[in-house]
Amino acid sequence: MLEWIARGLSKRRVTTRYPAHTEPGPPGYRGSVSVRDAGGAAPELARVCPTGAISVDGGDIRLDRARCILCGDCVRAAPERFAFSERYETAARSRAGLIAGGTNEDEEAEPARRALGEQVRALKRSIHVRHIDCGSDGAEEWEIQALWNPFYDIQRLGFFLTAAPRHADVLLVTGGVTGPMRAPLERTWDVMPEPKALVAVGTEACSGGLAAAGGLVAGGVDQVLGVDVYVPGSPPAPIAIMHGLLLAVGLLREEPSA
Numbered sequence: 001m002l003e004w005i006a007r008g009l010s011k012r013r014v015t016t017r018y019p020a021h022t023e024p025g026p027p028g029y030r031g032s033v034s035v036r037d038a039g040g041a042a043p044e045l046a047r048v049c050p051t052g053a054i055s056v057d058g059g060d061i062r063l064d065r066a067r068c069i070l071c072g073d074c075v076r077a078a079p080e081r082f083a084f085s086e087r088y089e090t091a092a093r094s095r096a097g098l099i100a101g102g103t104n105e106d107e108e109a110e111p112a113r114r115a116l117g118e119q120v121r122a123l124k125r126s127i128h129v130r131h132i133d134c135g136s137d138g139a140e141e142w143e144i145q146a147l148w149n150p151f152y153d154i155q156r157l158g159f160f161l162t163a164a165p166r167h168a169d170v171l172l173v174t175g176g177v178t179g180p181m182r183a184p185l186e187r188t189w190d191v192m193p194e195p196k197a198l199v200a201v202g203t204e205a206c207s208g209g210l211a212a213a214g215g216l217v218a219g220g221v222d223q224v225l226g227v228d229v230y231v232p233g234s235p236p237a238p239i240a241i242m243h244g245l246l247l248a249v250g251l252l253r254e255e256p257s258a
Ligand code: SF4
Pocket: 033, 048, 049, 050, 051, 052, 053, 054, 063, 067, 068, 069, 070, 071, 072, 073, 074, 075
């Protein structure tokens, strides 16, 4: 027992202080892909991307981060055009916000977000999160689970997991929504009380991912329900998901440009 107390005292605090303090990604961390030089590109450049995230229109590069699986093929093939960003903050409040050069704002969702933020403050920041897996490969679930470990400890920010949708304020959805999961997803959302927010986590939830081409999934959560915040990544890191949750309940305003 004394040994554990001594060990705890010697290590001091290990829990991240995010979002009060920035949490830098480790060297080489792949948070997202950014476009360094978007003009004058040849159409063939789009072929380097195995997921169709890159397109070239009139010489201009368009990169859809919702479809990016962070494989790195584009960075290796054209480092003068693409680069990895080590930032964790990749979430966007609109689908357009995930396109390089797009806008992050979804003005229609703003009143609901403000109402949820006011409720969070009124309830002393207690917010209940329901997670539903709609056909994920399981990677996002590991990252979501990590949010409640001693390092990330998202409970210090007032987020608690709940199994009861009627008690939930935020719905975290993973997976591109397979046919059998469409109705359970809709039922879960319907019984959640207002105000509420929906956060799509991972490439599959944001766009359907690689499975979308086969027609086995709806092609992203927004094909079934309105999404308040998109957290791209395959899978996104726990801090990236935390950033998305804070955006969804109106406790953070800042978003990166794509
Ligand atoms: S890192 Fe993303 S954008 Fe680049 S080739 Fe891979 S999937 Fe496409």
